[in-house]
Structure formats: C-alpha cells, structure tokens
Amino acid sequence: MYEGVVQNLIDELGLLPGVGPKSAQRIAFHLLAADPADVKRLAHALLEVKERVRFCRVCGNVAAEEECRICRDQRRDPHVICVVEESKDVVAIEKTREFRGRYHVLGGAISPIDGVGPDDLRIRELMARLADGQVTELILATDPNLEGEATATYLARLVKPMGLKVTRLASGLPVGGDLEYADEVTLGRAFEGRRLLDV
Amino acid sequence: MRVCHLSLTDFRSYPSAEIALDPGVTAFVGPNGHGKTNLVEAIGYVATQSSHRVATDAPLVRHGAERAIVRALVARDDRRALVELEINPGRANRARVNRSPVPRPREALGLLRTVLFAPEDLALVKGDPSERRRFLDDLLVARAPRFAGVRADYDRVLKQRNTLLRTAAATRQGRRRSARRQDDEAAFASAGAGDLLSTLDVWDTHLVRHGAELLAARLDLVEALRPLAAKAYATLAPASAAADLEYRTGVKLPTGCGWSREILEEALRAGLAEARQSELERGVTLVGPHRDDLHLALGELPARGYASHGESWSFALALRLAAYDLLRADGGDPVLILDDVFAELDGHRRTRLAEIVAPAEQVLITAAVPDDVPAELAGARFDVTEGNATRVR
Ligand SMILES: Nc1ncnc2c1ncn2[C@@H]1O[C@H](COP(=O)(O)OP(=O)(O)OP(=O)(O)O)[C@@H](O)[C@H]1O
Ligand SMILES: [Mg+2]
Ligand SMILES: [Zn+2]
Numbered sequence: 076m077y078e079g080v081v082q083n084l085i086d087e088l089g090l091l092p093g094v095g096p097k098s099a100q101r102i103a104f105h106l107l108a109a110d111p112a113d114v115k116r117l118a119h120a121l122l123e124v125k126e127r128v129r130f131c132r133v134c135g136n137v138a139a140e141e142e143c144r145i146c147r148d149q150r151r152d153p154h155v156i157c158v159v160e161e162s163k164d165v166v167a168i169e170k171t172r173e174f175r176g177r178y179h180v181l182g183g184a185i186s187p188i189d190g191v192g193p194d195d196l197r198i199r200e201l202m203a204r205l206a207d208g209q210v211t212e213l214i215l216a217t218d219p220n221l222e223g224e225a226t227a228t229y230l231a232r233l234v235k236p237m238g239l240k241v242t243r244l245a246s247g248l249p250v251g252g253d254l255e256y257a258d259e260v261t262l263g264r265a266f267e268g269r270r271l272l273d274v
Numbered sequence: 275m276r277v278c279h280l281s282l283t284d285f286r287s288y289p290s291a292e293i294a295l296d297p298g299v300t301a302f303v304g305p306n307g308h309g310k311t312n313l314v315e316a317i318g319y320v321a322t323q324s325s326h327r328v329a330t331d332a333p334l335v336r337h338g339a340e341r342a343i344v345r346a347l348v349a350r351d352d353r354r355a356l357v358e359l360e361i362n363p364g365r366a367n368r369a370r371v372n373r374s375p376v377p378r379p380r381e382a383l384g385l386l387r388t389v390l391f392a393p394e395d396l397a398l399v400k401g402d403p404s405e406r407r408r409f410l411d412d413l414l415v416a417r418a419p420r421f422a423g424v425r426a427d428y429d430r431v432l433k434q435r436n437t438l439l440r441t442a443a444a445t446r447q448g449r450r451r452s453a454r455r456q457d458d459e460a461a462f463a464s465a466g467a468g469d470l471l472s473t474l475d476v477w478d479t480h481l482v483r484h485g486a487e488l489l490a491a492r493l494d495l496v497e498a499l500r501p502l503a504a505k506a507y508a509t510l511a512p513a514s515a516a517a518d519l520e521y522r523t524g525v526k527l528p529t530g531c532g533w534s535r536e537i538l539e540e541a542l543r544a545g546l547a548e549a550r551q552s553e554l555e556r557g558v559t560l561v562g563p564h565r566d567d568l569h570l571a572l573g574e575l576p577a578r579g580y581a582s583h584g585e586s587w588s589f590a591l592a593l594r595l596a597a598y599d600l601l602r603a604d605g606g607d608p609v610l611i612l613d614d615v616f617a618e619l620d621g622h623r624r625t626r627l628a629e630i631v632a633p634a635e636q637v638l639i640t641a642a643v644p645d646d647v648p649a650e651l652a653g654a655r656f657d658v659t660e661g662n663a664t665r666v667r
Contacts, residue, residue, distance in 0.1 A: 095365065185473060185476070186434065187434050187435075187437035187438040187441060187473075187477075188433060188434055188437050192473060193472075193473060221427060221430050221431060221434070221480065222434070224480065225434070225473075225476050225477060225480055228476045228479055228480070229472065229473060229476045232472065232475075232476070233472075274479075
C-alpha cells in the first residue's frame with residue numbers, strides 16, 4: 076500500500092480492462108515520473124473523449140454527433156444490418172470492405188457470470204429498427220466464443236417470427252476468440268461465406 | 275516418444291535444473307522430500323498442463339518466485355519439438371512451441387503424451403466421481419487434444435447456466451417475499467420470467483451441444499477401455515474377481531440399438547426438460563456429463579467401498595495400464611512415469627508391472643531407496659538430494 080493519492084491512482088488504473096495490479100503499479104509510477112505536460116495531455120484526452128464522444132442514437136456505435144458516420148451515409152444499404160458486440164468490431168469489419176450495409180452495436184454479449192442479460196444490451200433498440208420491415212437480412216457477427224454464440228442464438232430466436240433472413244459469419248474464424256483479433260482476410264472470407272442460422 | 279531434455283526455472287523446489295534424458299529406463303533415487311516427484315511432475319505437466327498432485331498451479335511455482343518455466347525437448351520418431359510453458363498463477367499461462375508463441379497454451383497439448391502412475395491414483399477407486407471423470411477427460415485430451423476445447427466449452431456453459439439458475443432462484447425467492455408483502459403475487463410472478471426462460475433455453479441449446487459431444491466421447495472411450503482394464507487387472511491380481519467398468523449417466527440412454535450424437539442430444543434435452551423445475555428451485559444444473567460416474571466393479575460388488583486396499587491399488591494400476599494400451603495403439607508410445615509405485619506393491623504385482631512397462635520407449639521412475647526399483651528395470655540413475663539431480667549411472 077502506498078500514500079493515499081498514489082494508491083488511489085493504482086486502484087483506478089487496476090479497474091481498466093487487461094490491467095492487473097502489477098501493471099497498474101507500473102503505469103502509476105511511470106506517470107509519477109513523467110513530464111507534467113505529458114500527463115496533462117493524457118488527462119485532457121480522457122476528459123475530452125467522455126465529453127465529446129457519444130453513442131449513435133440509431134446503431135449505438137461511437138459517434139461525434141447524434142448519428143454516426145455510417146448511419147448518416149446514404150449510400151449504405153438500409154436492407155442489411157450487421158449486429159456486433161462492440162464498436163471496435165465495426166472498425167474490424169469496415170477494414171475488410173466486404174460489407175456495405177448498416178450496423179447495430181449491442182454493447183456486449185449475454186453472460187450471466189458477468190451479470191449481463193438481454194435487458195442490458197441494446198436489443199430493444201434493434202427490435203425497434205426491424206419493426207418497419209425495411210430490413211431483410213440480419214447478420215449476427217457476435218464474437219466466435221460461447222457468449223457470442225449464445226447471444227446469436229438468442230437473437231435469432233427472437234426475430235424468427237419476423238421472417239427475415241438471419242445469417243451467421245462462416246466458421247473459419249478462430250474459435251473462442253474475439254472478432255477484432257481476426258485478420259482482415261479471414262474476416263472478409265467469413266463474411267462472404269456467411270450461412271443461414273437455423274434455430 | 276521420449277523426452278530428451280528437461281529444463282526447469284522456479285518450478286517447485288528447483289530454482290533451476292537441466293536434465294538430459296536417455297531412452298529406456300531412468301530412475302530418480304533419493305531421500306523423502308528432496309525433489310524426485312517434482313521432476314516427473316514437471317514432465318507430466320508438459321503433457322497435460324496440470325499436476326497429478328494439486329488442482330491449481332500456484333504450488334508449482336517455487337516459493338517466493340513469480341512464475342515457473344518448464345521446457346521439454348520431445349522426440350517422436352525423428353521429429354523434435356521444444357515445448358515451453360510459463361506458469362503464471364492467477365493469470366493466463368503462456369506456451370511456446372519450437373520458440374514460437376501459440377495463441378493459447380492448450381495448443382501445445384498433444385506434443386508429449388505420458389501415462390503417470392502415482393500413489394494418488396488410489397483416489398481413482400476410492401475417491402469421488404470427479405476423480406474418475408477427470409481420468410476419462412484427461413485421456414480424451416491425450417488421445418485428441420481438441421477435447422481440451424470441448425471440455426473447456428462445456429465447463430463454461432455449465433458455469434454460465436448455473437449462474438443464471440442461481441440468480442433466477444434468488445429472484446424468485448425475493449419476488450415471493452415481496453409478493454407476500456404486497457399481496458399481488460400474479461403481477462410479480464409474470465415480471466421478467468419470459469426473459470429468463472428464453473435465455474435459459476439458449477444455454478440449454480449450447481449445453482446440449484457440448485454435453486452430447488463430451489458424453490459421446492466418454493461412452494466410446496469406456497467401451498475401448500473396458501476389455502483392456504479387465505485384462506490388466508487379471509494380470510496384476512489373478513486370484514481376484516473380474517474387474518469391469520461401466521459408464522453411469524443420469525441421461526436416459528435408449529436401450530439396445532446403440533446411440534448417435536443426435537440421440538444423445540435428444541436424451542440430454544429431455545433430461546433437462548424433466549429436471550427444469552428442480553433446477554429452478556435448487557439453482558444448479560442437475561443433468562449432464564458433469565454429474566456422471568465411471569462405475570468400477572469387482573465381480574458383483576462395486577470397487578468403491580468394498581475392494582480391499584490391495585485390490586483397489588491393482589484396479590487403479592489396471593486403469594492406467596489400460597490408458598497406456600490405448601494410447602500406444604493410437605501410435606506414438608507414450609512416456610511412462612512411475613512415481614513411487616513399486617514401494618506400494620507386493621512381489622507378484624511388482625514383477626508383473628515391471629514386465630509390462632519394461633519394453634516402453636521411455637520409463638521414468640522415482641523411488642526413495644534403490645531396492646524399490648525392480649531388477650527388470652535397471653537403467654540410468656539420478657541421485658536426487660537436496661534439490662540436485664546428478665546422473666550416477
Ligand atoms: N512451490 C514450492 N516452492 C518451494 N519448495 C517446494 C514447493 N513445492 C514443493 N516444495 C518442496 O519440495 C519438496 C518435495 O519434493 P518432492 O515431492 O519431489 O519429494 P520426493 O523426493 O518425491 O519425496 P518422497 O520420496 O517423499 O516422495 C518438499 O520439501 C517441499 O517443501
Ligand atoms: Mg515423491
Ligand atoms: Zn450509427
């Protein structure tokens with residue numbers, strides 16, 4: 076345990092994803108030794124991102140305005156929605172240039188262990204988007220791990236009565252992993268070969 | 275298959291160790307507590323990524339050190355593979371194969387295969403069903419490393435589903451309590467229940483998929499082990515009643531006509547449906563391979579609770595020998611590790627066991643005194659004293 080403020084910083088850093096107690100300590104001492112101007116810039120960037128960036132009211136992607144760049148782009152196909160867990164998955168899929176439709180960002184996956192159920196995800200918003208019947212295909216691009224699969228199964232069952240085409244990215248993606256870690260070629264190919272999901 | 279070289283950093287009592295190993299028999303001899311088992315435990319860890327002595331990794335790291343590293347150079351026919359494992363208790367372990375990192379440690383499974391006999395094996399016969407399930411699953415993984423993934427997936431679905439059931443059970447109780455207070459049971463009973471059931475159905479689907487795969491594999495495995503274990507037991511204990519194995523599952527299997535994956539999925543689904551009410555009440559998954567057992571019998575009687583100490587020992591050895599037979603038949607003679615077993619056996623079983631293991635490509639033995647190594651197994655020898663292993667023969 077360190078002096079109050081230092082320990083505070085270590086505790087806060089330790090709450091970040093992927094930062095264990097050891098790394099939190101390392102980062103804290105790096106910041107203590109760093110140039111004050113550098114630390115100010117970091118603090119500013121942190122505050123700014125919270126103030127300026129928000130989530131697109133349509134798809135839930137990070138956006139600088141009410142709606143994100145993709146939702147505002149009239150050339151994007153409004154008949155296809157690709158459902159992903161996080162905004163970073165949108166970035167990964169955009170890199171493949173395989174997909175010209177729109178997105179829906181759930182904000183996670185169903186996982187009782189983490190206390191996440193359907194109500195904690197942007198599923199109601201998705202259902203609202205599907206209500207007018209304009210969307211004809213729903214691509215479920217949740218992560219190729221257990222929670223992602225379970226979320227895909229859940230959604231597929233939920234929209235089944237609507238009679239749209241529901242597809243899942245082709246296998247070939249590294250099983251058990253995160254979508255964002257798949258390389259562009261693999262992810263692109265998974266898009267090409269997406270299959271109908273039968274539930 | 276054999277280990278040509280073992281190298282340890284901060285593993286158990288060893289700050290570091292470099293041990294070159296020959297084919298054939300090698301015995302590690304030395305006083306109690308000087309580090310013999312630690313060496314063979316490290317080799318077992320390379321094969322299974324778990325210890326035969328402890329359920330967690332923490333005790334494997336030398337006291338005061340942050341991580342342990344185990345390296346083994348494995349030769350199979352004329353191919354060589356360097357397997358390196360970094361054990362980080364509380365965090366993800368890391369693995370490298372031929373100096374390249376692999377995405378997940380379990381991708382380094384299957385490069386070394388071992389069969390390890392140890393005093394702890396007695397728990398296979400006398401212990402809880404979980405010991406026998408682990409025996410079966412470890413063997414599945416040794417035969418086909420992809421089962422490490424199947425097992426991990428099943429465990430994960432189970433954990434998710436149990437958490438959901440537990441939360442549901444707690445919510446129901448809370449709801450009943452407040453309903454009583456508010457005198458409006460119906461309104462509370464309906465709120466959120468549909469949501470819960472629909473996600474439970476989703477987990478059921480995945481539990482059934484992974485569970486049926488595990489169940490199918492275990493059923494096949496037990497069929498293959500059955501005659502081999504019976505034969506091994508008869509050799510070790512010719513005067514005793516015959517040994518038999520049976521896979522016992524709470525899933526109602528159709529009788530007679532055999533089964534397929536589809537039939538097992540159907541049976542598992544039906545089992546879950548039947549148990550649903552009690553599961554919701556108790557907040558735990560009551561059907562599936564995690565509740566099954568490998569039943570061991572000697573003649574008419576179950577081994578557990580009935581077999582004598584000597585019979586139990588013979589049965590445990592017979593199970594390991596059956597595993598050895600099976601792995602050998604798959605190709606690639608596994609490395610045999612005999613940790614302190616001969617001291618526990620009478621003359622007859624000692625000789626039989628020695629005869630069976632002698633032809634293996636590599637046999638590693640630990641013993642506190644040289645006399646505990648049977649004459650049939652004379653070979654290389656290391657003296658292990660005060661945490662140093664020195665080749666003396
Ligand atoms: N994590 C650890 N850090 C330091 N020392 C350890 C650690 N784990 C075990 N030891 C030490 O290693 C020794 C046990 O070694 P090991 O089990 O290999 O003995 P052995 O030679 O097989 O003895 P026996 O003949 O009784 O089976 C003990 O003295 C124990 O204190
Ligand atoms: Mg020992
Ligand atoms: Zn948007």
